[in-house]
Every structure is written in C-alpha cells, then in structure tokens.
Amino acid sequence: GAGVSQSPRYKVAKRGQDVALRCDPISGHVSLFWYQQALGQGPEFLTYFQNEAQLDKSGLPSDRFFAERPEGSVSTLKIQRTQQEDSAVYLCASSLKFSRDRGRPGELFFGEGSRLTVL
Amino acid sequence: AQSVTQLGSHVSVSEGALVLLRCNYSSSVPPYLFWYVQYPNQGLQLLLKYTSAATLVKGINGFEAEFKKSETSFHLTKPSAHMSDAAEYFCAVRTLEGGGNKLTFGTGTQLKVEL
Numbered sequence: 001g002a003g004v005s006q007s008p009r010y011k012v013a014k015r016g017q018d019v020a021l022r023c024d025p026i027s028g029h030v031s032l033f034w035y036q037q038a039l040g041q042g043p044e045f046l047t048y049f050q051n052e053a054q055l056d057k058s059g060l061p062s063d064r065f066f067a068e069r070p071e072g073s074v075s076t077l078k079i080q081r082t083q084q085e086d087s088a089v090y091l092c093a094s095s096l097k098f099s100r101d102r103g104r105p106g107e108l109f110f111g112e113g114s115r116l117t118v119l
Numbered sequence: 120a121q122s123v124t125q126l127g128s129h130v131s132v133s134e135g136a137l138v139l140l141r142c143n144y145s146s147s148v149p150p151y152l153f154w155y156v157q158y159p160n161q162g163l164q165l166l167l168k169y170t171s172a173a174t175l176v177k178g179i180n181g182f183e184a185e186f187k188k189s190e191t192s193f194h195l196t197k198p199s200a201h202m203s204d205a206a207e208y209f210c211a212v213r214t215l216e217g218g219g220n221k222l223t224f225g226t227g228t229q230l231k232v233e234l
Contacts, residue, residue, distance in 0.1 A: 004162070033221070040128075042209050042224030043163070056221065091162060108222065110155075110162035 002026070004111035006092050012117045013082045021077045021114045025094030032075050033108065034067055035091040043091055049075060082118045089113040121146040121212045123193075125225035133233050138182075138197040140228045142210030145191065151213035152193045153222065154184055158206045166208075169193060180204070205232045 005024040013019050025032050031050055035043035036059075045059040051072040060067070064082075069075040079086055093108040126141040144150055151170050155163040167178025174186040184195045195208060207229050211222040 040227075042211075042226050043222075045221050045223070048221060093163075107165055107168070110164070112160070112162045115160075 004092055004094055004109050006090075006111035006114050008114055009112065010115050010117075012119065014119055015083060016081050017118075018078065018080045019082055019116060021079075021090050021116070023075045023077070023092030023094075023111060025073065025075070025092070026096075026109055027073075029094035029096050029109070031095040032069060033093045033095075034075070034077050035093065036061075037089040037091055037113070039088070046077070046090075079116075082116075084118050087116055087118045089115045120223075121148075121150060121214045122223055123152075123210045123212050123225040125208075125210050125228050127228055128226065129229045129231065131231040131233060132200045134202055135199050138195070138200045138204065138230065140195040140208050140210075140230065142184075142193045142195065142225060143191050144193060144210075144212050146212060152184075152186065153211040153213070154178065154182070154193075154195050155209045155211060155224075156180075156206050157209065157227075163209065166195070200230075200232045202232050202234075205230055 007022045033048050034046040036046050037043040047067045048056040049069040052069050064080045066078045091110055091113045093110045095108050122145045124143045149171055153168045154166040156166050157163050166182050167176045169176050169186045177183045182197045184193050186193050207227045209227050210225040214221050214223050
C-alpha cells in the first residue's frame with residue numbers, strides 16, 4: 001500500500017495475555033519507529049530500527065516489551081503478560097532517511113495505530 | 120535534552136477566526152521543530168517543519184508557524200479556521216539522542232471549531 005499499515009487496529013486483551021502488533025512500513029523506508037500514545041497524551045518513543053538493526057530501545061517501558069524487524073521491512077511489537085497500564089495506542093512510523101543523517105530530517109509517516117485495551 | 124511544551128490542552132475558536140496554538144521548545148542545540156495533526160482514530164500527519172531555513176514556515180491546509188529563537192517559540196497559526204480543522208495538534212522536536220530523527224512530542228492541543 002501507499003502508507004504505513006498497522007494491524008490489528010483494535011485489540012482487547014485480558015491482563016496477563018501476550019499480544020503482537022504488526023507494522024508494514026512504506027516500501028523502501030529504512031527507518032522504523034514505534035511510539036506509545038496513552039489517552040490524552042502525546043506519543044512517546046519506544047524503539048527505533050534502521051533496516052533490521054534495532055539501534056535504540058531506550059523507550060521500551062519494561063522487559064515485557066519486545067520489538068523485531070527481522071528482514072528490515074515488517075516489524076512486530078510484542079507485549080508479554082499485558083498489564084492495564086499497557087492500554088494505549090501504539091503508533092508505527094517509517095522514514096526514508098537514515099537516522100544518523102545529521103542533515104534535514106526525513107519526514108516520518110505514521111500509521112493509524114493499534115489501540116490496545118487491557119482488561 | 121530537547122523538549123516542547125504546548126500551552127493549552129484545549130482551544131476553541133469560531134469558524135473564520137484566527138487559530139493560534141502555542142508551542143515553546145527547550146533545546147541546547149538549534150532545533151528541528153514540527154507540527155503534526157491527528158484526526159480521531161487516525162495516525163499523525165505532518166503539517167509543517169522547521170529545519171533552520173526560513174523562520175516562517177508554511178504548511179498544508181493554510182497553516183503556518185514562525186520560529187522565534189528569542190522567545191523559544193514555534194506557535195502554529197491559521198488566519199481563518201474551518202470546521203475541518205477540528206483535531207488534535209502536536210508540536211514536536213527532533214532529539215539528537217539515539218542518533219537523531221527521534222521525535223519528542225508535546226502533550227497536544229485539542230482544537231474545537233464552532234459555528
């Protein structure tokens with residue numbers, strides 16, 4: 001497709017369940033980001049990939065959160081043993097440019113997000 | 120560390136009136152600044168960005184923002200509000216931690232446009 005695609009759009013999980021959220025970036029985009037947006041808040045950075053390499057995972061809130069991008073395209077964010085505080089919209093974004101390009105930053109294109117509700 | 124502060128979580132204007140959404144930044148280096156718009160149940164869409172070229176930046180949908188270093192501000196304006204402008208708006212700064220291109224967002228301003 002033309003844009004960043006995320007699935008599922010909505011996910012309801014019982015506390016303690018594992019969930020997996022998928023992101024299909026724009027074809028050819030090198031950089032991929034995951035953000036977490038809690039209700040009424042701005043998005044907060046979780047992790048960043050350049051191709052298949054996870055260069056920054058400083059924003060992952062706990063070791064229950066894990067992200068991968070094994071072939072440098074599709075990425076999956078996995079949350080193990082979900083807790084109520086994990087309820088949020090998880091946004092994926094991709095960019096054509098390398099992160100370490102200190103020139104003008106590449107535009108980030110965001111998906112519509114996956115809304116996770118943990119009961 | 121770079122950060123942004125958005126003043127006013129909710130702003131209400133009449134259709135046709137001036138829109139002014141405030142954003143102040145904190146950065147130890149020349150910042151790259153952005154405004155994004157988010158419509159309900161959608162992702163973020165880039166409105167405009169400041170990358171140290173012109174201080175007055177024009178974006179999509181008639182929005183513009185002016186970078187004022189002396190005031191550490193990057194306020195978003197639109198001369199005449201339209202009903203379709205009702206959405207949430209986020210100011211963001213590019214941070215250099217982790218190699219750059221990571222955005223730090225403000226808490227957002229919900230814009231309501233009334234007839």
